[in-house]
Amino acid sequence: MKGVLLVNLGSPESPEPKDVKKYLGEFLMDERVIDVPLWARNLLVKGIILNTRPKASAAAYKKIWWEEGSPLIVLSERLQNKVQEQVEYPVALAMRYGSMTIKKGFQELVDKGVKEVLLFPLYPQFAMATTETITVLAEEIRQDYFPNLKIESVPAFYNKPDYIEVLANSIKKHLADKKYDHILFSYHGVPERHIKKSDVTKSHCKIDGSCCVTPSKAHEYCYKHQCLEVTRLVAEKLQFKGGTFSTSFQSRLGFDPWLLPYTDRTIERLGKQGIKNMAIITPAFVSDCLETLEEIAMEGKEIFHEMGGDHFTTVPCLNDDAEWVMLLSKWIKTWAEQPIKVN
Numbered sequence: 283m284k285g286v287l288l289v290n291l292g293s294p295e296s297p298e299p300k301d302v303k304k305y306l307g308e309f310l311m312d313e314r315v316i317d318v319p320l321w322a323r324n325l326l327v328k329g330i331i332l333n334t335r336p337k338a339s340a341a342a343y344k345k346i347w348w349e350e351g352s353p354l355i356v357l358s359e360r361l362q363n364k365v366q367e368q369v370e371y372p373v374a375l376a377m378r379y380g381s382m383t384i385k386k387g388f389q390e391l392v393d394k395g396v397k398e399v400l401l402f403p404l405y406p407q408f409a410m411a412t413t414e415t416i417t418v419l420a421e422e423i424r425q426d427y428f429p430n431l432k433i434e435s436v437p438a439f440y441n442k443p444d445y446i447e448v449l450a451n452s453i454k455k456h457l458a459d460k461k462y463d464h465i466l467f468s469y470h471g472v473p474e475r476h477i478k479k480s481d482v483t484k485s486h487c488k489i490d491g492s493c494c495v496t497p498s499k500a501h502e503y504c505y506k507h508q509c510l511e512v513t514r515l516v517a518e519k520l521q522f523k524g525g526t527f528s529t530s531f532q533s534r535l536g537f538d539p540w541l542l543p544y545t546d547r548t549i550e551r552l553g554k555q556g557i558k559n560m561a562i563i564t565p566a567f568v569s570d571c572l573e574t575l576e577e578i579a580m581e582g583k584e585i586f587h588e589m590g591g592d593h594f595t596t597v598p599c600l601n602d603d604a605e606w607v608m609l610l611s612k613w614i615k616t617w618a619e620q621p622i623k624v625n
């Protein structure tokens with residue numbers, strides 16, 4: 283039998299500093315998130331970040347935490363349940379970090395008789411800190427614990443026309459009765475180094491984005507190109523006029539150069555330039571989370587109002603949107619209709 287494992291990032295068990303510290307420890311010690319040699323990662327994460335950040339992060343998590351738990355987990359579970367209602371194959375949910383492990387997800391599927399798994403990282407764009415770390419860990423777990431299980435991974439789906447249509451429809455619906463003179467597409471940032479490392483050609487990437495418009499096989503693994511493409515395709519679909527939308531990158535950590543321009547500075551600049559009504563879309567996240575509910579909807583809004591802005595609208599992530607559920611279910615059914623692979 284076939285089955286599906288949806289995988290998202292994960293959240294702390296609770297918004298208490300000790301749980302946030304445990305979660306950040308696992309997350310930031312991942313060599314594909316902070317990609318420096320182990321000794322340097324130990325120094326940076328255990329010696330510095332874990333002694334300072336958990337308190338501030340916990341305070342931020344407390345502002346957005348729901349009675350049912352972390353928004354990211356609750357919304358991912360709602361998505362899982364709704365997709366499960368649409369497909370006849372078992373659909374499990376796991377998180378890359380935290381207690382809902384990929385190993386438990388595989389076990390749940392195997393216990394239901396699954397022999398072939400569609401591993402579905404819930405990220406529209408490829409990044410080594412997201413898609414790659416999930417697929418690599420899943421393969422390690424398969425080899426160690428489930429050697430007879432077949433796994434097929436879903437690659438980044440950023441430019442699939444049906445995904446762009448669902449995203450555009452959701453944006454249109456949410457902005458229908460809103461005032462906005464500028465739309466900002468804000469994506470999670472990554473260090474520039476990550477983009478260079480993922481360049482399979484080793485020579486295409488110029489970081490500044492000039493390379494992103496020249497066709498290249500590097501784009502299959504280029505987070506920046508994929509983000510810019512989502513902006514372009516959605517803007518085209520919704521017929522946004524040039525100059526009324528832009529792209530930025532949020533949530534930088536540390537002192538290395540991260541993808542530019544930064545979201546907080548872009549909001550500041552737009553406010554200073556006299557934009558009064560602004561809408562923000564966050565297409566790197568399929569579920570609302572700390573980065574959208576706190577960093578954008580609270581901090582971003584505050585910056586905008588300080589700069590003299592009036593209306594600040596955040597468009598929710600796809601979450602458990604009905605069209606999104608139908609699209610995931612369609613992709614799953616298409617995959618499941620292919621014959622089972624044999625050794």
Ligand SMILES: C=CC1=C(C)c2cc3[nH]c(cc4nc(cc5[nH]c(cc1n2)c(C)c5CCC(=O)O)C(CCC(=O)O)=C4C)c(C)c3C=C
Pocket residue numbers: 291292293294306315316335339352354405409411412470471472473505533535566567570571572573
């Ligand atoms: C070096 C650090 C980080 C990289 C690289 C990174 C990439 C990255 N992250 C997401 C998605 C999410 N990140 C979230 C939280 C978060 N991310 C980092 C650091 C890096 N992320 C930290 C330290 C945190 C924790 C919060 C904080 O202290 O600021 C979340 C939210 C999780 C939640 O519980 O709600 C998401 C989602 C992507 C898509 C990405 C690369 C493309």
Ligand SMILES: [Fe+2]
Pocket residue numbers: 470533
């Ligand atoms: Fe992150």
